[in-house]
Amino acid sequence: MLIGTACTLLSAAGLGIAFLVARRRRYALALRTAAVALLPVGLAMTGVVRFVVNMTFNPVAWAGFGVLACAVLLFLSGRLAEGRGRDRERSGGGTPAAEPAAGSPRSLPKSGRRGGGEADDFSDIEAILKKHGI
Structure with a gap:
């Protein structure tokens, strides 16, 4: 009765x-x-408001929401773990799938790495210039 009156007001x-x-x-x-403005009266007349009020103060309903939340988290965790397993299979058993970038120290030959001999660096450059006729 009180719910209907509040919704009507x-x-x-x-x-x-x-x-x-x-x-x-x-x-x-x-x-x-x-x-x-007509929504509260319509919801009160259909019984939705009474259902929501009764559910709000019911501890069993809240426990049910907790179980549903746990089920959703478990489902999403399974999907996440399945996706990571596929990525590892594609990349070859835990090794990184991407090749190093062209300018990274891993992709440079030993003579081109920093800290190496300066003569080696210039010999590579000379070979490239001779190849292009410069």
Whole structure:
């Protein structure tokens, strides 16, 4: 009884606001406001509000939500673990699948690494210039 009264008062206030908006010749906004204002009464008449109120104060319902949340987490964890297993199979058993970038120290020959001999660096450059005829 109290729920129905509260929803009716809420809807009446919303319809009053919709009427005031319509007086300002903003009819589209007034129609949307009236539609939203009728929702509490409609929900109270269908019993949805009573269901939600009874469920809110029921500890068994909250335990059920906890079990559902646990099930979702387990499902998502399984999907995540399955996806990581596929990535490892594709890459060849735990080795990185991507090749090192062209300018990274891993991809340079030993003579081109920093800290190596300067003569080796210049000999590579000389060989490249001779190859292009410079």
